[in-house]
Amino acid sequence: MGFRFDLLMFMIVLLSVPVLSNLILSNVDRRIDLTTQAVRITSTLKVENTGSDLVSEVLLAFPDDQAKHLAYLTATNNEGKGKAKSSSVSFPVDVVRPKGMHPSLTFYSVSLPKGLGKGASLTLDVLAVFAHALQPFPERITQPDIQLVVFNETAHYLSPYAVKVQSLTVKLPDARIESFSKIENTKIHGSEVKYGPYENLPPFSYSSIVVHFEANQPFAIAQQLIREIEISHWGNVQVTEHYNLVHGGAQSKGEFSRLDYQARPHVRGASAIRHLVAKLPPRAHSIYYRDEIGNISTSKLWGDPKKTELVIEPRYPMFGGWRTAFTIGYGLPLQDFLFHSEGKRYLNISFGSPINEVVIDTLIVKVVLPEGSADISVSAPFPVKQGQETKFSHLDVVGRPVIVLEKTNVVLEHNQHFQVYYKFSSLSMFGEPLMLISGFFFLFVACIIYMHADLSISKSSPSYLAKLQWDEVQAGVQQVRNIFDRCLTLHDKLEASLRDLSRTGDVQACKASRKAVDGLLKDISKDLKPLLLSLQSSPQAAQILPKCSICKTSNATS
């Protein structure tokens, strides 16, 4: 196996330029963790100032092709010999381009706020995380093949400063190691490869090493992840995450046999992504997992007061180079994430993806604030690209302000909280319900008006007149019916009293009831009179009038 691409690196050693400042690294201890797809290099640097001037920055150098994969870099002060890690201060790190340096190197400068005086020393912990540093080799494998990857590094710490003593440990996953570069002082210890110690190396020393090993952990890479965080002041923070996932390991070629995969899933398809675990915040609710064509039924969820764990399986096991896309969404209680400070509200929520093993190429976080939010500002723990847009959701008139944060090469270390400050009056919360209520109110008012308004165009058309007459006749008939009903009840009363009479012989009571009924009957005939009059007055009713008068007389006589 030839690793020609490292030749260039050797050149750098030859091209090394004079020492930049009077710093030297008295001790460098590096540990490279290759157990996950994101390569984590932890370096402990002991920096000594041998010159006389105060030095306020330390330069870290990375070759360009490594630097473009660099996702995360921090330098912390290791004061308490690694015991009080929580109290360690992290120093600001910036990209710099010092003059006279080789163009294929990228420099990061760690600024020391206090500076480093003459003869003083300082221990720095530098953590660098690289996103795509592991290269599958061979690049295309069949289903039963195992996935092998290579990793290139330098055995000597690449630094603009001279290094006195250094050592390097490469931690590999517990599996087969295909090969590794053997240079002087190389030891293998289980799944760990140790290089060094090397002593007294000049600045910019470089010695390429290559590790080729089996890596069956899934290379889940989200080419794009859009996280949309929507705040509702009615008590919910809705998070929606759209993943665009690809298996970034060795490309699969040839057949995919379901039979083999089902029979021996860990042999035939060892590197396939079967499931991903999303660690959601506690009290997450209404969780869903779907894609463009619908719900995906293969997911499990369990929660305890400390966390909610969602195990999601893609629709199909993902082999190298296979892609999928899905969306997960969940609601979170507002009080856990939204706080007040100095008359402003602020959202404090994690930046990265809840799925830890995923490396994200482009992460776009959109924070959708309620309609009417103003005075918006963002505070993020690392530099991000910021933008703003407007989103229209339910019942929005002017739209909701959306803060868009974009970051490339995101790894687990970016799962830090960021804050969005904004002003929002509680009263405008009621705007949308009021809108809805008034909408319905006006709808009903319109209905009432419609029912009571006379919308006919021609007041003289025969159908309109007929309708009027019909209504009139209906009303009349209804009245007559009422009168008849009352009449009948009176008859019943009368009969009942007669029955009582025959049973008890109480003539007085009967007479009294008779009197009362007579009075009521008179009322009825009085009521009937206007109806009859109207009947007499209308010419169309002439032929039915005689019948009515018969009714009336019978009514009166009774």
Added chain:
Amino acid sequence: MVGKAEPVNGSVKSGSNQSIPATMQSPLKKSDLIPNLSLKTLKLKTKQQELLIRVSILCLVYVLAFITRLFSVLRYESMIHEFDPYFNYRTTLFLTEKGFYEFWNWFDSESWYPLGRIIGGTLYPGLMVTAAIIYWLLRFLRFAIHIREVCVLTAPFFASNTTLVAYFFGKEVWDSGAGLVAAALIAICPGYISRSVAGSYDNEGVAIFALLLTFYLFVKAVNTGSLAWALASAFAYFYMVSAWGGYVFIINLIPLYVLVLLITGRYSMRLYVAYNSMYVLGMLLAMQIRFVGFQHVQSGEHMAAMGVFFLLQVFFFLDWVKHLLSDTKLFQAFLRITVTTAIGVGAIALGVGMASGYISPWTGRFYSLLDPTYAKDHIPIIASVSEHQPTAWSSFMFDFHILLFLFPAGLYFCFKRLSDATIFIVMYGLTSMYFAGVMVRLILVATPAVCLISAIAVSATIKNLTLVARAKSKVTQTGSVRGSSSSKGSSKPFQRNGAIALLLGAFYLLSKYATHCTWVTSEAYSSPSIVLAARGAHGNRVIFDDYREAYFWLRKNTPPDAKVMSWWDYGYQITAMGNRTVIVDNNTWNNTHIATVGRAMSSYEDEAYEIMRSLDVDYVLVVFGGVTGYSSDDINKFLWMVRIGGGVFPVIKEPDYLVNGEYRVDKGAAPKMLNCLMYKLSYYRFGELTTEYGKPPGYDRARGVEIGNKDIKLEYLEEAFTTSNWIVRIYKVKPPNNRW
């Protein structure tokens, strides 16, 4: 009826106020509203009470019709069902994204490769436009919903609207009671629910609404003779034409109805106005739909309407001449001449039209409706669809339940009270019942008629029974003392008890109907058929989501221009969910193309490879149920592929695949069967799999046999993907070998 409980004092007030002559009511009405409201606000007049009850029943029925169709959303999810709805969904998506003109001019190169399909000119756009308008309206009202939700809920929404139309139709035909019953019956009738559950985003969903609306408005127009109603019915007809090919039923039923009215001597000016304006305007409007075009004047199926149109003119002309001529003898002679000439001219015109090819003959689909055996002999592609099979009795019972018995009773009531409207509903019922017998799917068209006629039976029966029961109760109330009504007393109690018993029986039957409908809806008609559900060994629900697994795999892991060959059933789904080009799909417009695919599937692998190369096929998709016992897979459909393929390419012969006329896949199967492409693709490496405990490997659970060819080698294809339950298998067509 409801006014009986009304208290006396309340009506005195309103009565005295209302007794003012109504000629000057409008200013006075408002003034007497106020005392009414202030005094006893809740004491309504009988009419108002009736209105209130009617409106609230209608509202409840409206809501019921909607929510009973949501079983599928509850059981599964808010998703599009079946096959055709996916095409409709895809086109609706296109319409909402690109706008109407893009949609109208859409040439789809993703289907029928390499032919493509002119979507705008070959579909009924009514459904998509309806959904898009609802979507745009909701968006305008600031409801940020997804178009999928609109599509999923379109059918239930229109089913709710249909109940309203059914109410008005029932009211028009019989009375408002029958209307209410009709609305309630149609709201839950399985025959209709089968096509309108949430997610069943198909043309029928809106078409039944449009169909019933057209009929209702036409009957209303005939009853009133009003031009406005006739125009409204023309527009409803236009909507129907834009939504579904079943409009042919309307354009043939209405002329038939007019003809029957003419023959039975019920010709009237109302009919003349209604039919003429509806026909002329409806025809002109229908021509605006590109898929229909000039068929109204050019196709044999539409000629009946035109014939009746001219007949009506002749009739009117004769009527007018009769009015002018007082001499009957002269009129008789004139009548003879005119009728002879008219018929002669008509016949000649028809003959010339047919001969010159200006009037196209009836299509195969139309023939197969009139003659159920036609499709089987001539058009296998129609006969192969399960919903085009003749209906079994059981499915009538399943879909109509008690309506099947109430239907004749309703017909009896209709005949007893014959009017223009009842004649229409009787004709609608009888013709649609015939068609329902010819094709399973046309049960849908018969459902509104059956519901309406049954509603007449229910309403009339219950009304009569309550009259009997109530009349007696009054008598017993007044004459509880012996002797006061002795003359009636002897016969009435029996009658009354009988009536009450019958009423209880009716309510029992109706409640049975309601439970049956709910059960059918929840068990049979709410499955999306994309996602299959089964009961596991422990009674838990097992979901087979293999279709979507495969389509999503296609969508994400094949080149965007890959061409997928599958049997036409899955074409719409592949384009909609997999977003890949297909060779054939459910729009079976090109029989030859489908036959080519059928031929490829039933040939040996090397021959099939030639065909697939010529069609640029990259992937082949087959559906296989041998592992899960899913019986509607490609092996069970295979004989239709052979038949359809053999219909165009005689090299494919059905007997080659059969053994003694028997279709089998085990060791005794025909050699051609065991080595054809479909068999190989379905059973590739299946022989190594043990599907059921205690059975040999390679035991096909869908057919219950051990397969005959366990050692299948593929030379030109390779397995690209198989879903977790093996239901969908996708193979990649290998590129040709290098020659050097």
